[in-house]
Amino acid sequence: MTTPQTDDAPRLSVVVPVMNEEGNVGALLSEIVGALRGHAPFEVLFVDDCSTDGTLKALAALKGETPELRVITHDVNCGQSAAIRSGVLKARGPLIVTLDGDGQNNPADIPKLIAHYDRAGRPPNERMVAGQREKRMDNWSKRMASRIGNGVRSGLLKDKTRDTGCGLKLFEREAFLRLPYFDHMHRFLPALMLREGYALSHVDVSHRERQSGASKYTNLQRLWVSLSDLFGVIWLRRRARMPGERREV
Ligand SMILES: Nc1nc2c(ncn2[C@@H]2O[C@H](COP(=O)(O)OP(=O)(O)O)[C@@H](O)[C@H]2O)c(=O)[nH]1
Numbered sequence: 001m002t003t004p005q006t007d008d009a010p011r012l013s014v015v016v017p018v019m020n021e022e023g024n025v026g027a028l029l030s031e032i033v034g035a036l037r038g039h040a041p042f043e044v045l046f047v048d049d050c051s052t053d054g055t056l057k058a059l060a061a062l063k064g065e066t067p068e069l070r071v072i073t074h075d076v077n078c079g080q081s082a083a084i085r086s087g088v089l090k091a092r093g094p095l096i097v098t099l100d101g102d103g104q105n106n107p108a109d110i111p112k113l114i115a116h117y118d119r120a121g122r123p124p125n126e127r128m129v130a131g132q133r134e135k136r137m138d139n140w141s142k143r144m145a146s147r148i149g150n151g152v153r154s155g156l157l158k159d160k161t162r163d164t165g166c167g168l169k170l171f172e173r174e175a176f177l178r179l180p181y182f183d184h185m186h187r188f189l190p191a192l193m194l195r196e197g198y199a200l201s202h203v204d205v206s207h208r209e210r211q212s213g214a215s216k217y218t219n220l221q222r223l224w225v226s227l228s229d230l231f232g233v234i235w236l237r238r239r240a241r242m243p244g245e246r247r248e249v
Pocket residue numbers: 017018019020021047048049077078079080083084099100101102104167214215216217
């Protein structure tokens with residue numbers, strides 16, 4: 001179920017997909033709150049995708065002390081894209097910021113994305129501000145795999161984006177909910193936004209080492225699904241016919 005949008009809703013909903021991040025959620029939540037409190041009203045939705053560690057327990061304990069925190073759960077584990085989508089469906093804010101639940105994205109960059117979105121002269125059809133990691137804090141093999149993957153994807157999709165794997169993004173809730181959903185779609189958001197006729201822009205953001213727990217992806221897994229998804233997205237782009245602005249006369 002989608003959460004109904006109401007007049008008292010905050011403008012910003014921060015959505016954090018998590019699976020087995022018990023050692024990271026507490027510090028991350030306090031960093032998010034520290035970066036945003038005192039600016040504009042916001043809520044934070046952690047989406048727990050059937051963690052098998054103490055993530056859910058840790059989140060439940062944090063709820064008491066953080067009124068902005070909402071915790072969403074799944075019945076069935078279904079991946080990072082599904083978790084982001086669940087968070088967006090449940091969000092009350094018209095603006096969404098996503099970031100990874102392991103602390104590799106820095107919440108201190110969120111105000112930068114919002115300020116960029118709010119800049120004077122933003123094109124009216126710009127619906128997304130995508131973070132691009134300036135300096136990846138991952139091991140050599142992950143950086144290499146990502147460089148190759150990003151090169152192939154941006155070459156084939158021409159999606160004007162150097163780094164789609166960056167979890168830190170800002171977008172309009174309504175725009176996101178118009179995009180086709182599939183597992184791993186979160187890696188193709190720039191191409192899917194462009195397909196819809198929306199514009200996007202980029203902001204350089206920082207990146208940090210994972211503090212606790214382990215990565216959920218291997219390079220080989222990621223390469224394999226990314227390749228098949230890439231052909232799917234090429235097909236989706238080819239099959240899109242967009243009417244431009246829809247005007248009522
Ligand atoms: N909800 C959900 N989140 C996931 C899943 N796999 C990864 N994540 C989250 O997605 C983010 C990025 O995953 P991570 O393992 O750090 O990827 P890496 O940084 O590319 O190694 C983290 O917040 C993970 O907890 C999943 O299956 N479900």
